[in-house]
Amino acid sequence: MRLDTILEKILLQIDDVKKLSSISDALSTLKNAVEGRIRQSKLGKLPVPAIASFDNSELLTHSILQYQSPWQHMKITTVDIPGMISQEECRYYAYIGKFYSGRGALVELGPWLGRSTYFIVEGLKENPNFTDKKLHVIDDFVWRSSWMNDKVPPSEQLDDHQDFQFLFDRYSASFCNLLTVEKRRISLYDGNEAIPLLTWNGSPIEILYVDCGRTFDANQAWYEQFCHSFIPGKTLIILQDWGRHREVPVQWFNQIKQFIDSKAEELQLVHELRYGDIATFLFTGK
Numbered sequence: 001m002r003l004d005t006i007l008e009k010i011l012l013q014i015d016d017v018k019k020l021s022s023i024s025d026a027l028s029t030l031k032n033a034v035e036g037r038i039r040q041s042k043l044g045k046l047p048v049p050a051i052a053s054f055d056n057s058e059l060l061t062h063s064i065l066q067y068q069s070p071w072q073h074m075k076i077t078t079v080d081i082p083g084m085i086s087q088e089e090c091r092y093y094a095y096i097g098k099f100y101s102g103r104g105a106l107v108e109l110g111p112w113l114g115r116s117t118y119f120i121v122e123g124l125k126e127n128p129n130f131t132d133k134k135l136h137v138i139d140d141f142v143w144r145s146s147w148m149n150d151k152v153p154p155s156e157q158l159d160d161h162q163d164f165q166f167l168f169d170r171y172s173a174s175f176c177n178l179l180t181v182e183k184r185r186i187s188l189y190d191g192n193e194a195i196p197l198l199t200w201n202g203s204p205i206e207i208l209y210v211d212c213g214r215t216f217d218a219n220q221a222w223y224e225q226f227c228h229s230f231i232p233g234k235t236l237i238i239l240q241d242w243g244r245h246r247e248v249p250v251q252w253f254n255q256i257k258q259f260i261d262s263k264a265e266e267l268q269l270v271h272e273l274r275y276g277d278i279a280t281f282l283f284t285g286k
């Protein structure tokens with residue numbers, strides 16, 4: 001008898017909603033683990049185009065949910081910028097910048113107060129291909145007190161929908177010479193109706209760091225704006241919120257996997273962090 005038929009029979013014996021919900025959660029967790037193994041086994045074997053670090057000491061290779069990753073020993077400094085990213089994610093941002101060749105622009109969507117920006121810049125600073133270049137940083141800078149206030153000290157807690165660019169500017173003051181900062185709405189979201197919509201000048205993009213929403217529409221919005229600027233076999237798209245699709249109980253707004261599944265022909269997974277939510281996709285352009 002098939003496993004799903006057996007399970008269905010067992011479920012018919014249970015009518016306690018709490019028990020049924022915990023079975024549902026356990027199955028979601030198991031599904032995530034199985035899908036993770038599939039990505040490891042299937043995608044980990046696909047060839048990656050030769051993308052070398054600036055000093056030619058390393059080639060970009062797959063690392064999908066591995067305990068031992070190429071970035072695990074990356075040394076990072078401590079910095080006093082509030083943020084929503086894990087230690088492994090900070091390490092990853094500091095690692096990936098060495099693969100920047102200078103062929104296209106570097107764009108970050110959703111820096112909040114600049115913690116991710118700081119580590120992205122850490123990864124680029126030593127790279128000679130970044131000399132005379134800037135990281136383009138884009139956010140609507142609209143404060144959402146329900147999920148932002150608890151991550152800053154009381155003196156920096158703002159009113160809902162208040163402009164918070166002054167906080168970003170304060171926290172990024174020591175490296176603002178390496179940034180071009182734009183206040184833009186990437187998609188319509190909670191209080192940003194009056195902010196001008198994101199536009200792009202069409203120049204090629206080599207690395208795109210994305211942390212600006214988990215819904216399908218939020219991600220589709222930047223994809224449509226930027227996809228003609230992606231370089232096949234070269235552009236890396238780093239999705240900070242990828243791992244949120246594994247959240248259990250499942251939340252309706254965690255739609256980033258559906259978004260990526262809809263782009264399966266164009267994007268190839270190269271990195272997926274084990275201790276964070278980041279995944280990086282190579283634009284294949286097929």
Ligand SMILES: C[S@@+](CC[C@H](N)C(=O)[O-])C[C@H]1O[C@@H](n2cnc3c(N)ncnc32)[C@H](O)[C@@H]1O
Pocket residue numbers: 082083084085109110111112113114115116117138139140141142184185186187188189192211212213218
């Ligand atoms: C989770 S926070 C980013 C955290 C940050 N990367 C860090 O290191 O802590 C998401 C950011 O995206 C911005 N954002 C969310 N939706 C947006 C939209 N539709 N347009 C522009 N910015 C948006 C928010 O203002 C916020 O700064």
